[in-house]
Amino acid sequence: MAKHITLDASGIYYRQLNEQIREAVAGGATDIVLKNVNGQRYLVGAVEGELNVEIQGVPGQDMCSFMRGPKVRVKANAQDGVGNTMDDGTVIIEGLAGDVVGYAMRGGKIFIKGDVGYRVGIHMKAYMEKLPIIVIGGKAGDFLGEYMAGGIILLLGMFSDKPTEPIAGRSLGTGMHGGVIYVRGDVPREQIGPGLATQPLDESDLLVVQGIVKDYARELGLDAKAILASDFVKIKPFSHRPYGNLYVPA
Numbered sequence: 427m428a429k430h431i432t433l434d435a436s437g438i439y440y441r442q443l444n445e446q447i448r449e450a451v452a453g454g455a456t457d458i459v460l461k462n463v464n465g466q467r468y469l470v471g472a473v474e475g476e477l478n479v480e481i482q483g484v485p486g487q488d489m490c491s492f493m494r495g496p497k498v499r500v501k502a503n504a505q506d507g508v509g510n511t512m513d514d515g516t517v518i519i520e521g522l523a524g525d526v527v528g529y530a531m532r533g534g535k536i537f538i539k540g541d542v543g544y545r546v547g548i549h550m551k552a553y554m555e556k557l558p559i560i561v562i563g564g565k566a567g568d569f570l571g572e573y574m575a576g577g578i579i580l581l582l583g584m585f586s587d588k589p590t591e592p593i594a595g596r597s598l599g600t601g602m603h604g605g606v607i608y609v610r611g612d613v614p615r616e617q618i619g620p621g622l623a624t625q626p627l628d629e630s631d632l633l634v635v636q637g638i639v640k641d642y643a644r645e646l647g648l649d650a651k652a653i654l655a656s657d658f659v660k661i662k663p664f665s666h667r668p669y670g671n672l673y674v675p676a
Contacts (some may be wrong), residue, residue, distance in 0.1 A: 432459040433498055440466035440486065448576070449475060465505070471496050490517050493534070506543065514556065518645050522587070531558040531577065537642050540564040541586050544595070545572055552576030561642045564588070568595035571661075575604040582610045582653060592617055599613060599661050599670050607661040608635055610653070624659035631660055
């Protein structure tokens with residue numbers, strides 16, 4: 427039987443708020459609403475199990491870090507470090523997100539409606555049977571997918587507050603040695619990291635993109651057909667050691 431709890435974050439220091447969340451989970455809560463959140467850090471960090479969390483307000487840094495299982499919905503924007511080393515679960519952000527989203531993420535999904543900052547998906551990796559996924563509805567800053575080792579990033583460029591900016595900043599995929607970045611439309615060649623290029627999608631890629639887009643659209647109340655009514659390209663590394671030829675043994 428579902429157990430619903432509402433916590434008011436007004437004026438509460440982040441440590442005390444996180445203690446309240448852990449106490450609620452230990453007490454059997456299955457649905458938690460956090461009201462009046464205003465920058466409190468580490469929310470839902472390292473929480474495990476089946477749990478629905480709705481965050482009303484703007485959470486602080488490293489939300490859902492080391493999380494394993496819960497489904498978290500942010501009704502506004504989120505700050506830096508969402509999903510830091512996240513292991514499993516789903517994060518849905520109905521606004522924008524900051525830098526280093528999904529740092530070293532190794533499982534689960536992060537769905538963002540709007541733009542993101544720098545170095546999103548850096549060191550992202552697939553872990554055993556897990557396949558981490560980040561979907562960005564808007565545009566991304568520099569170094570998207572930097573040193574990416576596994577997983578999927580899907581960049582749509584549709585729901586952006588920056589209409590005149592390129593879909594991604596400089597050095598997209600720099601040092602990438604695993605995983606794949608899918609982009610709706612195309613990426614200017616000068617924005618892509620060294621040794622990388624865009625490629626057309628094959629049939630298996632299309633099936634993957636269609637499945638991810640349907641999940642994303644359902645969670646954010648969007649039109650999947652409208653999102654898919656465009657060509658996509660992919661960016662994959664040519665080698666698992668992209669800079670191996672730069673070093674010559676003595």
